[in-house]
Amino acid sequence: MSLNMFIQHFINALGLGSLYGLIAIGYTMVYGILRLINFAHGDIFMLGAYFVYFATIHFKLPWGVGVVLAIAGATLCGLLVDRIAYRPLRSAPRISALISAIGVSFFLENLATVVFTGMPRAVVQPPWLMHPIPVRGIRLIPLGLMVPVISFLLVAGLLWIVYRTKPGLGMRAISFDIETTRLMGVSVDKIIALTFALGSALAALAGIMWALRYPRVEPFMGVFPGVKAFIAAVFGGVGSIPGAMIGGLALGFVEIMSIAFFPTLSGYKDAFAFVLLIVILLVRPTGLMGEKLEEKI
Amino acid sequence: MRKVLLAAMVCLLAAGGAFAADDVIKIGFYNCLTGQNAFGGQLELEGTQLALAEIPEVLGKKIELVVVDNKSDKVESANAVTRLIERDKVSAIIGTYGSSLAMAGGEVAEAAKIPVMGTSCTNPLVTLNKRYYFRACFIDPFQGAGGATYAVKTLGFKKAALLVDVANDYSVGLNNFFKQAFVKLGGEIVSEMRYNSGDQDFTAQLTEIISKKPDMVFLPAYFAEGAIVLKQARELGATFRFMGGDAMDNPEVVTLGGEAVEGFLHTTFAYDPSMKDMNPVAQKFTESWKAAYPDKDPNVNAALGYDAYILLIDAIRRAGSADPEKIRDALEQTKDVPTVTGLTTMNATHDAEKELGIVEIRGGKKQFIGIVTPEA
Numbered sequence: 192m193s194l195n196m197f198i199q200h201f202i203n204a205l206g207l208g209s210l211y212g213l214i215a216i217g218y219t220m221v222y223g224i225l226r227l228i229n230f231a232h233g234d235i236f237m238l239g240a241y242f243v244y245f246a247t248i249h250f251k252l253p254w255g256v257g258v259v260l261a262i263a264g265a266t267l268c269g270l271l272v273d274r275i276a277y278r279p280l281r282s283a284p285r286i287s288a289l290i291s292a293i294g295v296s297f298f299l300e301n302l303a304t305v306v307f308t309g310m311p312r313a314v315v316q317p318p319w320l321m322h323p324i325p326v327r328g329i330r331l332i333p334l335g336l337m338v339p340v341i342s343f344l345l346v347a348g349l350l351w352i353v354y355r356t357k358p359g360l361g362m363r364a365i366s367f368d369i370e371t372t373r374l375m376g377v378s379v380d381k382i383i384a385l386t387f388a389l390g391s392a393l394a395a396l397a398g399i400m401w402a403l404r405y406p407r408v409e410p411f412m413g414v415f416p417g418v419k420a421f422i423a424a425v426f427g428g429v430g431s432i433p434g435a436m437i438g439g440l441a442l443g444f445v446e447i448m449s450i451a452f453f454p455t456l457s458g459y460k461d462a463f464a465f466v467l468l469i470v471i472l473l474v475r476p477t478g479l480m481g482e483k484l485e486e487k488i
Numbered sequence: 489m490r491k492v493l494l495a496a497m498v499c500l501l502a503a504g505g506a507f508a509a510d511d512v513i514k515i516g517f518y519n520c521l522t523g524q525n526a527f528g529g530q531l532e533l534e535g536t537q538l539a540l541a542e543i544p545e546v547l548g549k550k551i552e553l554v555v556v557d558n559k560s561d562k563v564e565s566a567n568a569v570t571r572l573i574e575r576d577k578v579s580a581i582i583g584t585y586g587s588s589l590a591m592a593g594g595e596v597a598e599a600a601k602i603p604v605m606g607t608s609c610t611n612p613l614v615t616l617n618k619r620y621y622f623r624a625c626f627i628d629p630f631q632g633a634g635g636a637t638y639a640v641k642t643l644g645f646k647k648a649a650l651l652v653d654v655a656n657d658y659s660v661g662l663n664n665f666f667k668q669a670f671v672k673l674g675g676e677i678v679s680e681m682r683y684n685s686g687d688q689d690f691t692a693q694l695t696e697i698i699s700k701k702p703d704m705v706f707l708p709a710y711f712a713e714g715a716i717v718l719k720q721a722r723e724l725g726a727t728f729r730f731m732g733g734d735a736m737d738n739p740e741v742v743t744l745g746g747e748a749v750e751g752f753l754h755t756t757f758a759y760d761p762s763m764k765d766m767n768p769v770a771q772k773f774t775e776s777w778k779a780a781y782p783d784k785d786p787n788v789n790a791a792l793g794y795d796a797y798i799l800l801i802d803a804i805r806r807a808g809s810a811d812p813e814k815i816r817d818a819l820e821q822t823k824d825v826p827t828v829t830g831l832t833t834m835n836a837t838h839d840a841e842k843e844l845g846i847v848e849i850r851g852g853k854k855q856f857i858g859i860v861t862p863e864a
């Protein structure tokens with residue numbers, strides 16, 4: 192393999208991996224705080240992509256406005272999901288909330304099929320984002336560079352919120368013990384709502400980036416990236432925000448590089464990714480960056 | 489009281505059903521109305537509905553079309569056929585887009601002995617050793633050989649790369665038939681890359697293919713994925729031509745792919761609204777389509793949806809009965825029936841024998857190039 196080709200593969204992997212990471216950080220943040228695997232994350236992702244599609248193509252709004260509106264819309268949906276499907280189950284066993292999350296996921300997918308129809312729709316990408324810049328035989332597209340930058344900025348921003356702000360303190364307290372946090376006079380429901388709002392905004396942003404990169408929206412578009420992001424989150428250690436980013440990048444690199452180095456086995460790229468996941472979990476059961484779980488007695 | 493009411497309602501419904509069976513012939517229709525392949529399935533439904541509006545009755549009985557969605561999913565496809573047979577008691581079935589889906593549905597119909605007229609399922613396995621599955625389309629060995637003939641003889645391509653969806657029976661089959669014919673005609677395969685249905689990122693496979701410098705890439709994909717592949721290829725700086733099969737024949741290819749699909753070639757059925765000399769059925773179909781759907785062009789899926797209905801009605805008329813077994817026997821005798829995609833004859837393996845066309849996308853529009861006769 193020539194050096195140029197390797198660099199091209201590297202850039203492709205960085206683009207794909209940071210997209211996985213972008214979806215995974217929202218996933219992992221909600222899990223880290225509530226210990227709830229929010230299966231509806233992939234569907235909020237899908238809603239974000241649809242909203243930006245309608246805003247920019249049907250209502251002909253500029254991209255900037257469309258993105259803001261889409262994130263706001265998806266955040267609102269995330270808050271509604273929390274209020275209707277999760278909040279009443281706050282004191283129920285964790286498995287009930289999990290089942291509720293799966294229900295919400297199916298509901299949103301089928302609602303989208305009814306409302307938006309099952310037909311995939313074409314997203315029109317802004318040309319300046321897609322125009323390739325050839326650098327000595329290597330093709331860079333601005334979007335491919337933008338996604339990693341945005342993802343890294345978001346990881347930094349999230350870490351700042353969780354570790355340096357007052358609501359963040361509340362979030363960390365909730366992750367230890369909801370009841371005690373409530374007794375300390377913290378408005379638990381508000382903090383949890385904020386967590387879902389943040390998670391949904393992240394999902395929507397990831398959905399928008401995904402729709403820009405792979406310009407097609409359809410009701411089930413969130414299922415497959417959602418699963419991949421979940422794997423990335425487990426890979427990096429569920430609950431760890433930098434871990435999710437690293438997990439996403441690792442997954443992207445394994446997928447692309449397995450094809451780059453073993454072109455004849457290109458049909459098995461998912462198998463490579465899963466084998467690596469199993470190996471990592473055997474060696475480090477809590478994932479790459481996962482904290483050690485201590486059994487509470 | 490409630491029980492009595494319920495019983496009365498059940499009796500009424502049963503009576504209604506029995507009554508309806510006398511002067512109505514029920515035809516089932518299963519296809520991808522939602523999900524991955526909805527673009528194709530929806531067009532086939534619209535084609536069939538257009539034909540239904542033109543021929544609303546046969547043998548003096550009204551035809552009722554029972555439409556079921558298979559959600560582009562193999563399991564749902566088998567369920568859809570079961571539902572049509574067991575609940576709706578249809579005499580015959582039309583469908584579906586997607587060879588994998590047709591195979592799943594075909595097993596059920598075969599066991600229940602209900603004839604099915606396939607629309608655009610072109611993999612040979614769909615009708616192989618099946619007594620009850622027929623189709624209005626030609627099959628992939630013919631199509632793959634035709635594509636290879638055009639690529640080698642007319643365009644002079646010598647080196648081809650392949651990009652195939654290993655989770656899709658249609659894609660795997662068509663890929664093999666193209667490969668065999670291309671090599672037989674003196675061409676060389678420089679790379680064969682694979683992906684799985686649902687993948688969105690093809691950059692790794694495309695980077696690998698680009699490094700092998702082929703003259704062309706054969707892409708037996710469904711159009712929604714195919715258009716994304718073409719886009720990513722252009723982003724990576726690919727300059728070679730791409731060629732696909734009939735599953736790429738959809739107006740949305742241009743919408744999804746934009747400038748990236750310029751120069752894209754695909755084999756297809758001998759119908760396109762851009763054709764110069766249409767047969768009378770195709771002319772009539774194009775006119776009534778334009779009247780019914782003024783804002784979109786018809787394509788081969790719409791045409792095959794229409795043709796499948798015409799072929800089925802023709803068989804029912806010749807059978808003189810709505811008995812599934814008699815319809816099946818009549819379908820086997822189908823000979824030179826004029827359809828949108830040419831005169832159709834059913835061969836011994838239940839596949840329609842018809843001509844193969846080549847389409848190229850030029851200036852953001854599909855252009856019908858002409859008819860190809862496979863040489864390998």
